[in-house]
Amino acid sequence: MSEFTDLPVLKAPPMSAALSAALESVKPVSLRRPKRDLILFSLLSLPFFAAIVLIIGLRRDISGLSPLWLGTVGLVWFTSFSAAAYLGFVPAKGHIAPRSRSIYQVVLASSAVVIAIGLLAVQEVPGASMTYPSTMDNLVSHAGACARMGLGIGIFPGVLAILIMRRYVPVGRISVGLSLGAAGGSLGGLALMLHCPISESLHVGIVHGSCIVISAFFVAAAGQILLRERS
Amino acid sequence: MVAALMTADLAMLMKSYCEGDRQAFGVLYERTAPQLLRYLIRLSGDRATAEDLLQLSFLKVHKARGSYIEGAKPLPWMYTIAHRTFLDEARKRKRARVVDVGGDIPEESATILGGRAVDSATPPDTEKLNETMAALQSLPPSQRQAVVLTKLDGKSMQEAADIAGTTIGAMKVRAHRGYAALRKTLKQSKELGT
Numbered sequence: 001m002s003e004f005t006d007l008p009v010l011k012a013p014p015m016s017a018a019l020s021a022a023l024e025s026v027k028p029v030s031l032r033r034p035k036r037d038l039i040l041f042s043l044l045s046l047p048f049f050a051a052i053v054l055i056i057g058l059r060r061d062i063s064g065l066s067p068l069w070l071g072t073v074g075l076v077w078f079t080s081f082s083a084a085a086y087l088g089f090v091p092a093k094g095h096i097a098p099r100s101r102s103i104y105q106v107v108l109a110s111s112a113v114v115i116a117i118g119l120l121a122v123q124e125v126p127g128a129s130m131t132y133p134s135t136m137d138n139l140v141s142h143a144g145a146c147a148r149m150g151l152g153i154g155i156f157p158g159v160l161a162i163l164i165m166r167r168y169v170p171v172g173r174i175s176v177g178l179s180l181g182a183a184g185g186s187l188g189g190l191a192l193m194l195h196c197p198i199s200e201s202l203h204v205g206i207v208h209g210s211c212i213v214i215s216a217f218f219v220a221a222a223g224q225i226l227l228r229e230r231s
Numbered sequence: 232m233v234a235a236l237m238t239a240d241l242a243m244l245m246k247s248y249c250e251g252d253r254q255a256f257g258v259l260y261e262r263t264a265p266q267l268l269r270y271l272i273r274l275s276g277d278r279a280t281a282e283d284l285l286q287l288s289f290l291k292v293h294k295a296r297g298s299y300i301e302g303a304k305p306l307p308w309m310y311t312i313a314h315r316t317f318l319d320e321a322r323k324r325k326r327a328r329v330v331d332v333g334g335d336i337p338e339e340s341a342t343i344l345g346g347r348a349v350d351s352a353t354p355p356d357t358e359k360l361n362e363t364m365a366a367l368q369s370l371p372p373s374q375r376q377a378v379v380l381t382k383l384d385g386k387s388m389q390e391a392a393d394i395a396g397t398t399i400g401a402m403k404v405r406a407h408r409g410y411a412a413l414r415k416t417l418k419q420s421k422e423l424g425t
Contacts, residue, residue: 004250010265010268010272011265012260012261012264012268013268014283015260016290018286018290022293023256026251026256026399027251029296030297031297031301032298032299073334091300095299095303095304095307096298096305097307097308097396099396100396101397107233146238165297166409167298168294168295168297168298170291170294170295170312170315171311171315171396179259196399229291
C-alpha cells in the first residue's frame, strides 16, 4: 500500500469553460438560515393545523377521553412533528448537508411508535366512540376518509416546508423530503386523532399511524422535483 | 484584499464567494480542487474522468451556494457533492469501475499523504500503482470511499463519516473491511505475478 500513498501530487486543473462562464455572472446570494426557516415553517404550519382542526371539528367522544391519554398521545405526535421538522431544516452544527441517518431513524421510530400506540393503547368511550369488529373488511371500508384527510393535511405542510427551503439541494434531497413530509404527516395524524371518533385498534394504528410514512414518501417525491437543479 | 483571501479559512472564503466575490471562489478552488481531484481519481481510477467530475462538482457547488450556512465547513459538503457526482455519472455511463489508469498519472512527483505537496526524490512505481488502483476499483463503492478517505486521504474517522453521511462506527467497519479486501487482492495478484 505504501506505493499508493506516494501518488504524485496534483495541481488544481484549469476551470472548465462552463464553470468559468457560470462565474462570470456571479451574484451575491442570501445564505441559508436554517433556524429562521424552521421558525417560519412552524409559524405557518401550526396555525394551518389549528384552522383545519377547527374546520373539521373535534371528535364527538373527546370529552369522555382521559386527559392523560389525550395529552400523552398528542405529545407523541407533536414530538414527531418537531423532531422531523428540526432535522429537515437544521443540519448538524458546522455542516451543510442534512443528517440523513438521523432522519431515517426518526421517521422510522416515530412511525413505529404511533402505529404501536394505535394498535395497543386505543381508548374507547362507551356510547360515544365508534367501534366495530377488527376485521380486514372493516379496516378497508373505514380507511378511505381518514387516509384522504390525513394525507391531505400532511402533504400541505410538507410541501410548504420544501417551498420555504426552495433552493438547489445537491445532496440529501430524499432525506430532506422524507423528514419534512414526516413532519407534515405528524400534523395529519394529530388532526385525525383529534377528529376521528373510531376507536378500533387496526384503524387507529394502521390508517392514522401510516400518515407519517405516506406523507414522507409523497413529499420526498415532490422534493426530488422542487429541490433539484434549476437551469 | 487578495492577501487576506490567501490566508482566510475555507468557511470565510465560501462566505465571501456567496457574497459575490469571484476571487474568493478562485482561491477556494485552488485550495480544494487538488484534494477533490485526488479523491475522484481514486474513486474513478481515471484522471480524465476525475477532471470532468471535478468540474461538474464545482458547478454544483456554484449553483447550490445559496444553501451554504454561515460558519459551516464547506469541505465535507464539497466531498459529498463530488462523491454524489461520481455515483450519478457512473450510473449514467454504466461504467462505475474504470480500471484503465495507464498514462494518466501526473508527472509531478510528491507524497500526498496528509494532503500537502512535498517534493519526493523517488518517483512512484507506476506498475504497482496501477495494480493498487485496479484493486481499489474492485471494492464495493462504500468500502472504496472509506479506504480512500481514511487510509489514503488521511481524513479522521469523524471527517470521513461526515462526508459519507454515516456514523463513525459504520465508517470504521467499512474502512477495515475495505482495507482487508484490498490487501487480500494485492497479495493474490502478487502471488500470481511471481
